[in-house]
Amino acid sequence: MKKRKGITKESEERYRRETIGHRQRKASPVKSGQTVSRLSQENAVMAEIGRIISSTLNIEEVYERFAEEVRKLIPFDRIVINTINVEKGTVMNLYMAGKGVTGRKVGEVYPLEGSGNAEMVRTRSTILIQTEDFSEYKDRFPMLLSTFQAGFRSIMNVPLFSKGQLIGGLLLRSYKPYAYTEKDVRLAERVSSQIAGAIANALLFAERERAEEALRRSEERYRTILEEIQEGYFELDLSGNFTFVNDAECRILGYPTREELIGMNHRQCAGENSAKKLDQLFNDIYRTGEPVKGYDLELIKKDGTRVFSEISISLMKDSQGKPIGFRGTSRDVTERKRMEEALKKTDDDLRESIEELRATEEELRATNEELQAANKVLKETQDQLIRSEKLAAIGKLAGGVGHELRNPLGAIKNAVYYIKGKVTNSELARKEPRVLEFLEIIEDEINSSNKIISDLLNFSRVGKPAVSPAQIGKVMEDALSYLTFPEHIEVINKLEAGLPEVKIDRDQIRQVFVNILTNAMQAMPQGGKLTIDGRKGEKFLEVAISDTGDGISEDVIGKVFDPLFTTRAKGIGLGLAVCKSIMERHGGTIEVKSKLGEGAVFTVKLPLEAN
Incomplete structure (x- = not known):
């Protein structure tokens, strides 16, 4: 006995009983005659189904008559013919007749998964479910739940094959429990083999018609576009x-x-x-x-x-x-070409005008540069004249006043020294300790006044340098030994011994270094780092002295070399002016770079050859 997927034990027993009964009746001539009659009727129905299917390519005209003939062979309360797209996992109903199931319509596409069709696709064989209790199937076939709830108790899904490919299914439903026998299954499979070819041909015919219609519409659109576009087509x-x-x-x-x-x-x-x-x-x-x-x-x-x-x-x-x-x-593009030609002519004319303007601009630039150069020379001459007048006035003042001030300061200093010696261990010093403190203040102020007088005299006495070859490192060491640095200022001397000699006035260059180092020290009252470095340039020997002090603001940095300019409470602003004067007499330069809060770098450049 051939076994079908989904057949329950009860239905198998029924098949067994029916088969036994059939065999028992086989010897009866009357029953045998009935069997021959039934087979004859089945063959006639099959022949009629074949004739109906071959009579037209329009499958829609076949379904209703096909269903009527199938009912003559196999009892059903509902018949469905569908197509299955295995790749997409979908099912579409082509025809339905008999009692309805809620939510199912012709042309509707629904999922393959969870249905009896899915099991049919997997096994490529007929699925037969006949039961009074659907609970054992509801998890396996959830899509069939609505069918069972509609009252159907016998469910048969027969695959439709065309050229070995499963293309759909013939679905028969009955309200009667155990309505279908093995014979019914065989008949249903014979019927499905006939309708499957017709459905495959109809699908191909419909696909061809759709393709031809799409081609016709495409050609129509193509021709319409060609007629309506403004561009030529050939x-x-x-x-x-x-x-x-x-x-x-x-x-x-x-x-x-x-x-x-x-x-x-x-x-x-x-x-x-x-x-x-x-x-x-x-x-x-x-x-x-x-x-x-x-x-x-x-x-x-x-x-x-x-x-x-x-x-x-x-x-x-x-x-x-x-x-x-x-x-x-x-x-x-004739009009565009005309416009391009006109534009080209306009462009050529414009280019000629631009060339003329450029030539005029070059002449104006050259004239402007000449005027700027002349203005620069004039300004430098004017600055030099002002500076010379300032220097002359300062020199005259220094020469006339310096000696007059230094003599009384010397007397005051000697008097302070004498008083300090008498008072130091006296009863007065014990009773009034601030007396010695005030004597120290007087002494410091006398020294400060003497420094100012010395600066004035040095500024007025700067003369032509008496140059001779010298090692710049030794001159710097001499300048450093001249000064006493606080412990909280770190001095780093990177000047190398291998730097070339330069022809300088040792005393004057030492004075330059002393003045710059003194300014750097005064710029770091809270301590910091003072770095001295040097290098050989193409034409100059450069010595850079940098500090980590407060730096110099933009509005002040351009005035630091001017005589009598100072931002400090003490001093009269001659130290850097003297440095600039000395460097100019040596044919060199002194420069400063600084930003407020970032320290300052003074660079002294001495020529490698004597003027």
Whole structure:
């Protein structure tokens, strides 16, 4: 006995009983005659189903009559024919008759998963479920729950095969429990094999009709677009003869009707030069298969006038990929060409004007540079004159006042020294300890006043340097030994012994270093780092002295070398002015770089050769 998927134990027992009963009745001549009659009826129904299916390609006309014939062979309360898309996992009902199931309609697409159809696809065999209790199937076939709830107790799903491919199913349903026997299953499978081919052919026919309709609509849209676009469109055979043109192409070439252009060779619409260019274009496109886009060409209209056209051409091939001609688009760009020519002329004129303006601008720039240079010289001369007048006044003041101030300061200093000696261990010092403190203050102020007088005298006495070869490192060491640095200031001397000698006045350059080092020390009252470095340049020996002090603001840095300019409470602003004067007399320079809060770097540049 052939076993079917989904058959319950009860239905198997029923098949067994029916089969036994059939065998017992086999010996009866009457029953045997009934069997022959039934087989004859089955064959007649099968023949009628075959005739119905072969009578038309319209499968919609077949379903109803097919269902009527099937009912003669197999009892059912509901019949469904569907198609299955295994790849997409979907099912679509093509035909339904009999009692309805809520939510199922012809043409509706629903999931394959969880249905009896899914098991049918998996096993590629008929699925038969006959039961009074669906609980054992509801988890396995949740999609069949609505069928069972509609009252159906016998469910048969028969696969439809076409050329070995499962394309759908024939679904029979009955309210009667255990309604279908093994014989019914065999009959259903015979019936399904007949309808499957018809459905496959109908699907192919429908697909072909859809494809033909899509092609027809596509061609219609294609032709409509060609007629409505403003650009010209043309097709040529391999000889270059027009086989199709749209109205826009006719307008571009000046022909009233398409018939005048069809069959005409493209060379008739081009001059000799343009015809050669077109022949070369067509040969290149035919040889490479690559299209040409946006190629400008001069063509000849029917009335002989010239027209500029921007053309794009590609190769046409048949379904086997064999070249059969060319297709292309064209656009009248005559007006654009005229505008380009006018624009080019305007551009040329503008370019000439620009060149003239540029020449004038160069002349003005040269004149301006000359004026700036002259103004710079004039300013420098004026600054030098002012500086010279300042220096002369300072020198005269220093020479007249210096000695007059130094003599009384010397007397005061000696008196303080004498008083300090008498008071130091006296009763007065014990009773009034601040007496000695005030004597120290007087002494410090006398020294400060003497420093100012010395600066004035030194400034007024700076003369022509007496130069001789010297090692700059030794001069710096001499300057450092002249000063006493607080413990909270770290001095780093990076001057190397291998630096070349320079011809300098040792005393004057030492004074320059002393003044710069003194300023650096005063810029770091809370301590910091003072670094001395040097290097040999192309024409100068450079010595850089940097500190980590408060730095110099932008509005002050340009005045630091001016005589009598100072930002400190003590001093009269001559130290850096003396440095600048000495460096100028040596043919060198002194520069400063600083930002507020970032310290300062003073760079002294001494020439490597004597002036």
